[in-house]
Amino acid sequence: MSNLINTFTRYRLPVKTSSMFVIVLFSATLLASMANLWVPVDSALHVSTYTITLLGKYLCLAMLAMAVDVVWGYCGILSLGHGAFFALGGYGMGMYLMRQIGDRGVYSNPLLPDFMVFLDWGELPWYWLGMDNFGFAMLMALAVPGLLAFVFGWLAFRSKVTGVYLSIMTQALTYALMLAFFRNEMGFGGNNGLTDFKEILGFNLQADSTRVSLFIVSAIMLAIGYVTSRFIMNSRMGRVVLAIRDGEPRSRFLGYRSERYKVWLFVYSALLAAVAGALYVPQVGIINPGEFSPLNSIEVVVWVAVGGRGTLYGAVIGALLVNYAKSRFSVLMPEGWIFALGALFVWVTLFLPKGIVGWVQDRFSPEVEEQTTEPNEDRGADTAPTNKELAS
């Protein structure tokens, strides 16, 4: 056992920093799942399937927020277009689910999805081929956003585009994709998108057990994403990334090819967003070009800002809180939400510049303020044992 821990420590695997997060996440997931499946419906402790789906949706959005935090909080790349990678991942999953409908669609065409029959298309476009295979569809759901992020990042970071210009370009990227996906000729269902899904891997999407499974899978993927991100941020790569955030010229003159670090971090972040999107779609039951809307991507940034940048768990907390507030608020005053969101952003920027997490840290551990003001409070502790090891 101690051997195992040693191995983990040697490779700086983020055991200590992640375990708390993973434990809380899994306990909550298991409790909610059990309360749904095994507690009788009339009990006060019963969690409805609607709530389970809602929670699963929140977890996917939390993962998207974490993806934005990876590039924004740690590397200073303010992406206002991460919704694009999320939506592309979602479309990948949507195409698979669409093909699973088979001849149960309105037009009972075994091969073509309903919207293609409606548009009088004779055959399946080439890019739909193979999407009925789950493995291939998931590969595409990751490869396409990953490739897009690579090409975009390679072009932008190599030309040293930074700051607000980069943000505007990411915004343009997602907007362009939205316009493209709105077109019927694109073959992705136009403005209606892809919907009316029946089953995933043979399981009925409406069944409670499928819903709970999707929720649990979302929690597992979020945990894996969290641990992986933590591993990256604790490795030397994470330190270089912080160095690039705080002084890109300095890091270049030290011999780091900053553009390569940024590109790969951006690709990693896009993949996280794509996974989130692919899990989101079966739970909400629809994917349409609205997901590409720049407004969606900006909302994600607000979640991260509210939770606290550069901590990973701050982004998750922010996403959960703001989305919960959104669900409640939209019921009370549907058209008021956008104003409330704007006000929240302004308020957080003015009074909680470090987000909720930063505020809690400052408030409850003022004596170590110097350490906690920065996103990487575990850094100092990290090097100390290394030196002790060497001394002994």
Place this chain on the structure above:
Amino acid sequence: MSFLDDALETTRETMRRDQVWPMLMPDAPKVNVDKDVILYVEGLSVSFDGFKALNDLNLYVNDGELRCLIGANGAGKTTLMDVITGKTQPDAGSVYFGQTLDLLSRKEPEIAQLGVGRKFQQPTVFDAQTVFINLELSLKTNQGVWASLTAKISPEESDRIDQVLNTIGLNGQRNRLAGALSHGQKQWLEIGMLLVSQPRLLLIDEPVAGMTAQEGERTAELLQSLAGEHTVIVVEHDMEFVRSIARTVTVLHQGSVLAEGSMDEVQNNKDVIEVYLGSEA
């Protein structure tokens, strides 16, 4: 059967586990200083929107020398450093590191990996990370993205950092955040970061700006102790400081070299008195 034996021998030789295939070895070009000169700058011209920041500048720096560059504002000192470190592309001229390495065809990170370290005018350190990590990041190792994911510090590297921490007098601050250091300490940390990377050539832009007299003295000692093992080029306005450290001084004026020699020679040079020292005195 000898050809089979040969083939077997070749295979064995190829698959030897105590060696790395040559194609996988990082190619670290050697700096050729056979002629004792480490930096050749010839016919360098740079213009920004018609303004000639550098005008047919020639400069040769010997290996292990401590050279001071002085000149009024706009004389082209910082532009020269930008060109040497790959930040600015010149319109004409050539810059060679040793006899063989063309610096103009390389980008900033490559030039840094060849062994050219640069300290900025404003101290630039990574504020959000500790002093120790600042130095760790400056280590000369494989700086690729994938290597950095699993990189860990070796005992030798850690010793080297300890040694540098002692040299720059920040041993007691090793676990403090760099952002919490004083201005002077940041300057030293930045010099320390260069030292950790074991450069052949150090370019140091105004090291004593904003320092107290005492801090300045310590910096002078530090720079003097570096010369010999490293080649040091210092850009400085502070004439007292230059006098205290310089063996050879190069005076720049309007983008080209006006005079070169010991401090006394330079100060007695007619042209220099006219255009630079004269106007200040």
